[in-house]
Amino acid sequence: MLQSGASEHAQVDAIAHASTAPEFRPIALWRATADPLFDSSASSGITARQPVDEYPGSAVVGGSKRQNRARSAPASLERKLEAKVKDVEAQLSQVNAQLAQLRHQQQELEIQNQVLENKTQTHSSLSPTAEDVLLWKGDAAWHEQANSSHDHAWALNLTVRQNDCYVTVNDLCQLPLAKLTKLYTVLAVSMHNPNLLYKLDQSRMDLGCAVQETASDECFRRLVVAMSYSKEQIQDLLHLRRLFYGRQGVLDRQRRDLVGKLSSNEAMVMTDSPPQSNYSVLTSISHELRANAAEEHCLRLQCCCACFRGIHTSKQCATGMVHMYPFMLQRGRLFVELAAQIGEPSVRELMTGLSKSDAQHMADWQHVVTYLDKLSLNHLDMHCPLLGIQQ
Structure with a gap:
């Protein structure tokens, strides 16, 4: 009986141990048997066990799952919110791009409207209106x-x-180009001011006003090399230099004589009791001085035209302007450099003109005037010989 009781207890423990295994799936275990020994033990004070859970750790496992779901829910919500924010940002950037394009189109339309308004005002100003x-x-x-x-x-x-x-x-x-050019030249010379020409000759192209600074001698030496003059061009330039300073010397001597007469007549006006008799002489001398200055101004213009319109080609003129920038291309400085390289007489010696008379200098310069009359628009791209006209 003792052995059977011990075996009974061992069987109960085995069943309880097996109930915790994964393979065991009863809903509840009741300690009840039809053995009378077991009934007697129950009558002796041993009570039956209460129903036991299938998995003692199933509550822990379910709680961990709920915690995992609770943790994963905010993360998924954050991912959804981030996706929506990115979508909204993309839409906002697209709208901003469209807005910028519309603003650009608006600016272009405003500019076009302004141009059309200006054209309308220009056309309307050409014809007399009621307000005019x-x-x-x-x-x-x-x-x-x-x-x-x-x-x-x-x-x-x-x-x-x-x-x-x-x-x-x-x-x-309907005037041809040659006649229109001649008419424009006459008008320009008529309105020209000799002082303005001198200031323009000494000006710089980058400032647009007269300045004291001028190009260096080295710059003109490089200019002569860049021009690539032919032998005939150098001969014509030096010949023009001799004729120009010879004719200018004649005008200079005439001006000095007129100034001397003017000084002596002024003294006579101040000493004589009836000065009215000498006023006519002073007026005549003043007109002669003005004519002398106008003739010298015309002489400078003729020399400049013969130099750059006849002897120089259009390509050489463009080369000179580019090479001398920001300074102006000056004829006088160019003459000085060429004369120094060849060994020509100085300006003072040419203006003295002791080897020729004043009438001969004037006749020589008349050949330059004839040379200018034969120049045309067809001669701008070539060198027109001056010595051939002289001969």
Whole structure:
């Protein structure tokens, strides 16, 4: 009986141990048997066990799963929010790009509108409007011109060398290029100021105003090399230099004589009791001095045209302007450098002109005037010999 009781307890422990194994799946275990020994032990105070859970650690496993789900829920929510934020940012950048494009198109349209407005104002200013008529209502000359314009063609009243010239616009537009160029040259020379020409000759192209600084001698030495003059061109330039300074010497001597007469007549005016008799002499001398200055100014222009329009080619002129930038290409400095290289007489010796008379110098310069009359637009790209005209 003792052995059977011990074996019974061993069987119960084995079943309890097996209930914890994964292969064992009963819902509940009741300690109940039909053995009378077991009933007797129950009657002796041993109570039956309460139902036991299948997996003692199943509650821990379920709690860990719930914790994992609780932890993974915020992470998935954050990922969704990040995706939505990125989507919104992409849409916002696209909208900003479209807005920038629309602003650029708006600026282009505003610029086009401004250009059209300017064109409209320009075209409207070319024709007299009602406002212009009101502004010039009291001007009889304007009314006469406006009335004549309806019946006759528009015309220009030109004053060239103290001579009036009435030219219609249609006739002016039909002038050939050579005549129009000559007309423009005459007008430019008529309005020219010798002092302005001197300032322009001493000016710099980058500043647009007269300055004291001038190009160095080394710059002109490099210029002569860059020009690549032919032997005939050098001979013509030096010959033009001799004729120019010889003619300028004649004008200089005439001016000194006039100044001397002017000084002596001024002294006579101050000493004589009736000074009115000498006023006419002073006036005549003043006019001669003014004519002398005008002739010298014309001489400089003729020399410049013969140098750069006849002897130099258009390519050499462009080379000189580029090489001398920002300074101007000066004819006088170019003459000085060429004369120094060849060994020509100085400017003072040429202006003295003791080897020739004043009449001979004037006759020699007349050949340069003839040379200029034969130049045309067809000669700009070539060298026109000056010595051939002289001979």
